[in-house]
Amino acid sequence: MFTTKITPLALVIASLSAPASANLIISEYVEGGGYNKAIEIYNTSSDAISLDGYTLNLFSNKNVSATSSENLTGSIAANSTYVIVTSDSRAVDELKNKADLFSSAVNFNGDDALTLTLGASVVDSFGQIGADGVWSNGGVTTKDKTLRRKSDIASGRTDASTEFDPSEQWLQFDKDDFSGLGFHGESTEPTPEPDPEPVTPLECGAAKTLINAVQAEGGDSPLLNQEIELEGIVTADFQGSEQLNGFFVTSLEADIDTNPLTSEGVFVYFSDTDVAVGDHIRVKGTVAEYYSATQIGDVSQIEICASGLTATATKIALPVASISDLEAYEGMLVTLEQTLVVTNNYGLGRYGEVGLATERLYQGTQIALPGDAANAVEVENEKKQILLDDGSTKQNLDPVSYPGTGLGAFNTLRLGDSVSVITGVLGYSFDRYRIHPTVQPEFTTTNPRTDAPELHSDANLRIASFNVLNYFNGDGQGGGFPTSRGADSEQELIRQEAKLVSAITALEADVIGLMEIENDGFDEYSAVASLVSALNDADSNNEYAFVDFNVDQIGTDAITTALIYRANMVSEVGTPAITTEYPFDYSNRAPIAQSFKAINSGEVFTVAVAHLKSKGSCGSADGNNADLGDGQSCWNEIRVAGANAFADWLDSKPTGVEDEDIILVGDMNAYAMEDPIRAFADKGYKNVIAELDGNTLGYSYSFSGRLGSLDHAVATQSLLDKVVAATDWHINADEPISLDYNVEFKSDNQVASLYSQSAYRASDHDPVIVDIKSVAEPKPTPEPQAPVLTAEQNFNIIESADIGTVIGTLEFTDADSDYTPVTKFIVSGHSAITINEQGQLIVAAALDYEFERKITLMVQAQDSVGNLSAAQLVFINISNDETDDDEEDSGSLAWLSLLALPFLARRKAKK
Incomplete structure (x- = not known):
């Protein structure tokens, strides 16, 4: 047995290709009480027909694709029947005894369609695929009746997409009438019923059953x-x-x-x-x-x-001592006069159901160790809960029954909201006790929506984690829909992207690890590039970028992890790193990591992103990967292996940056007390939120009315020491799924009224936020050191240089200049030359080559704390400006030079 999908287009093609003389027809339809369901197939020919290649297909609940199928085998003799009965053991023996085959595909109600196909061709059909409601006409109905094909029908109805009138080809018999199964023909025609006997009215007050x-x-x-x-x-x-x-x-x-x-x-x-x-x-x-x-x-x-x-109404209260205690009130009008909180709103929009309990309920392994302790938590959870059910069998009601004022994008019903009185009748179905209210319950907003938390006053760096719930962007150019996951159309992508952008920009995080983003590389049309582009369009105050791992695909899964960051706040350092070694070659997604430097402080840190194997699809899990009944579900062993290998990989410093500040964020698919999270801790990577809170009552996800953290941030001790705040921002887990971007299962009115571009229900996981006090590594302060001047430096200057001319700059060194820079130079020996704090020698008075051809200075450098260099001689050589020499003057005035010699000698003596 297997499930196939048959689309309306395929049905049209099949109807055109079906042979005109098809010899098999659906000859009887039994829609009886409880699980009494059967289909009879009849061979209208005079030869035996092999059933190989024939398939019976069931289309439940308006589905246009088959919801269940059965491949037929064996053969049907000439003018004989083949009876297929439901495989549910609760069918009556009278029916089961007539079966040639038991099949789960025979599990229909009066509004479900069926086809009999040979390969891709429809041989016969019952009902209309995609239509809503029971088919009734001419006194023949498909609900709670046995229908037999009229004896003159010799070929099948090959177009299952057309309107179905059961009275055209079918005769109606009583519910649970199996007398015609196993043969087909005139003997199955209903005998005329005699006129009914007059009905005697019931007598009120007569003897009765209580x-x-x-x-x-x-x-x-x-x-x-x-x-x-x-x-x-x-x-x-x-x-x-x-x-x-x-x-x-x-x-x-x-x-x-x-x-x-x-x-x-x-x-x-x-x-x-x-x-x-x-x-x-x-x-x-x-x-x-x-x-x-x-x-x-x-x-x-x-x-x-x-x-x-x-x-x-009878007063009852939760919790009960045992779930079975509620059986004593089944069918009764009851009232609960106590405050109950909303614990499950998943089925609110689709089925009109709301889970209520005495308190918010946690997954057992979120607050207790796997095994007996966690299972004991779940036993108590069961006693504390009840389901509120609007009593409607129609899916996707508009308006949604709760809250009383109508569910909407801005009128939500969140987990943690409360109700003080519930009055209604207690029913039981689908393995749950439920109250169908007779008085509209009034809910109180006790868990209101919140804005993203402000950056902690001591923090200057924020790291976050966000599961973006299958963000696939088609071909990146507006086409390529539907994709394998995520948005089914460009319209849905626009709606999805708007909500994600609202959430991510509100986080104001400097580095964000993403999960469940399309694994299509890093070019301009990739999903991560599209998301970052949308972020930059929406947030002009920041510059978003993504880490490019320079590969076409990370690992082999359809989804991957990613790192985005604000380039105006941090910069990449080191080499982006990935690994696909075991246990990341399948199941666990391939790890990624990159190191960053905070621009404001210069501190370096490494961020990695994980997405470990999910808890679903347990059918192929075996050994220690099977569900062992300890609360951790299946695939726990491979998740533990992933946690250990991830920690070892990070310890190897894969980005090439030797820094101990490492934080790993992501969807671990493990609750806080489960083995993978404790494996991380054993390797030195502590659960940040649990460490700060001192408990494991945080949550990022809700499943089956139970809270827990699948999303975590684990960090090395050195980084944990710098964390000043950490939390989950509850924008998704608490919100009804009906408020997401999808347009399925919504009326045209609800497509608009249930949607907003806000962050709320942007995904199904809450983002994790970690605030860090980023501090750069302090540089060691050197021992105080005196400046050092180069000995006997020589400079040249022409005698006609103007006052203020810079002759040159002294050569000197200062080993601790970052701490005690040179602030001045002490000069002795001559007043015609000065030295500024940069060490520049400057002409301070007129120079005369004839009187003085070399100036000798004694210089010391002094730093900001008074340290002095050794005194060094500095020489300034003055050159003659020959343009001032006039030969005529030198001849006629030569005698004056002789007269000046005594004065010159006296001047030099004074120097």
């Missing part, structure tokens, strides 16, 4: 399959065609017994006679168990005895 006797103690009724008459007061009316098709009644006050273990209420599956809340009625019908819920079915008569009565 409701508490129907319910009795425990589970199944002791009166199962017995026809009875009972009386009671209608407490809840759900007779609508899109409701439960019935109503609840409770015992008359005089009929209530003293046994607290017997319920005084029951559901009556009947909608042909309209009743109202407060009616006193008498019902004749058969006691039945429908999916383990006691009810009255096959109702033949109802009498309304009185109206306007009032039934009193």
Whole structure:
């Protein structure tokens, strides 16, 4: 057996290619009570036909692709039948004894379509694929009846996409009539029914069966399959065609017994006679168990005895000592006068269901060690919860039933919100006790939405982690949809991207590790490039960039991890690193890492991103990877191997940066107390949020009404010491899935009203935020050292140089100039030359080559704390400006030179 997908296009093609003389038809259809379902196939020819290549396909709940299929084998003899019965063991023996084959594909209701195909060709069909509702016309209906093909029908209906009228080719027989199975022909024609005997009205107040006797103690009724008459007061009316098709009644006050273990209420599956809340009625019908819920079915008569009565609700409270304790109230009008919190809103938009409990419930392995301790937590969780159910059988109601003012993008119902009183009837279905409210519950916003947390006052660096829930961008140019994951169209991508951009920009994180982004490389059309471009378009105050690992694909999975950062806040250092070695060659996604430097402080740190193997798809898991029943689900062993290998890889400093400050963020698919997180800790990578909080009550994800952290930040001790704040920002886990970007399962009105571009329900995981006090490594302060001047430096200057001319710059060294720079130079020996604090020699007075051809200075350098260099001689050679020499003057005035010699000698003596 396997499941196939048959699209409407394929059906059209198949109908054109089906042989006109197809010899197999669907000859009988049994849609009986409970699990009594069967299909009969008839060979209309005079030769045996092999069933090899034939497939029976079921299309449930308006699906246009087959939801279940059965490949047929064997053969059908000439003019013979082949009976396929549901594989559910709860079908009656009378039906099972007629089966040639048992199949899960025979599990339909009156609104599900079927096809019989040979290869790609439709040979015959029943119902209309994609249509909604039971098919009824001409006194023939497909719900709760046996239908037999008219004997003159010799070929199949090959177009399953056209309107289906069962009265055209089918005859109707009673529910659970199996008498015609196994043969087909005139003998199966219904015999005319005689006129019905006059019905005697029911007598109110006559002898009757008490409701508490129907319910009795425990589970199944002791009166199962017995026809009875009972009386009671209608407490809840759900007779609508899109409701439960019935109503609840409770015992008359005089009929209530003293046994607290017997319920005084029951559901009556009947909608042909309209009743109202407060009616006193008498019902004749058969006691039945429908999916383990006691009810009255096959109702033949109802009498309304009185109206306007009032039934009193029975007070119950959670938690119960045992889940089975609620059986004593099944079918009764009850009230819970206590504060209950919303623990599950996953089915709110689709099914009108809300999980409630006495408190917020955690996954066992989030707050307790795997095994007995974690399992004990879950046992207690079960006792604390109840399901609120709007009583509608129609999916995707518009408006959504809760909150009472209508669910919308800006009118949410978050996990952690509360309700103080719940009144309704207690039902049981799909293995859950549930309350169908008779009074609209009033919810209180006790867990309001919050803005992204402000950067901690002591922090100057923020690192975050965000699972972007299959961000796939098609071909990166507006086409390429649908993709294998994520948005099905460009419209959905635009909606998805807007929400992600709102969330990421609000984080104001300097480095962000991403999970579940399309694994399509790093070119301009890649998913990571598209997301970063959208971020830059939306946030003009920052410059976003991504780490380019320079490969076409990281590992082999359709999704990967990524690193984006604000280039105006940090810069990349080192070499981006990845590994696909075991245990990252499959299951666990390939690790990535890169080192960064904070621009404001210069501190260097390394960020890595992980996405370990998920907890789903357990069918192929074996050995220690199988679900061992300890609360960790399947594939735990490979996740532990991933944690250990990841830590070892990071310890090897794969980016080439020898720095101990390392933080690993990501979706570990392990809750806080599970083996992988403890393996990280054993390797020196501590759970940041748990370390700061001192507990594991943080959460980033909600599954089946239980909170837990699948997303973590684990860090080395050196980096952990610098963390000043860490938290999960609850924008996704608490929000209803109906508020996401998808347009499926929504009316045109809801596509608009349930959506906003805000961060809320941008994904299914909450981002993790870590604030760090970034401090650069201090440089050692050297021992104080005096400046050093180069000895006997020589400079040249012409005698006609103007005052202020820079002659040159002294050569000197200062080993601790960063701490104690040179601030001045001490000069002695001549007043015509000065030296500024940069060591430049400057002409301070007129120079005269004739009188002085070399100036000798004694110089010392002094630093900011007074350290002096050794004194050194500095020589300034003065050259003659020959343009001032005039030969005529030198001849006629030569005698004056002789007169000046005594004065010159005296001047030199003074120097």
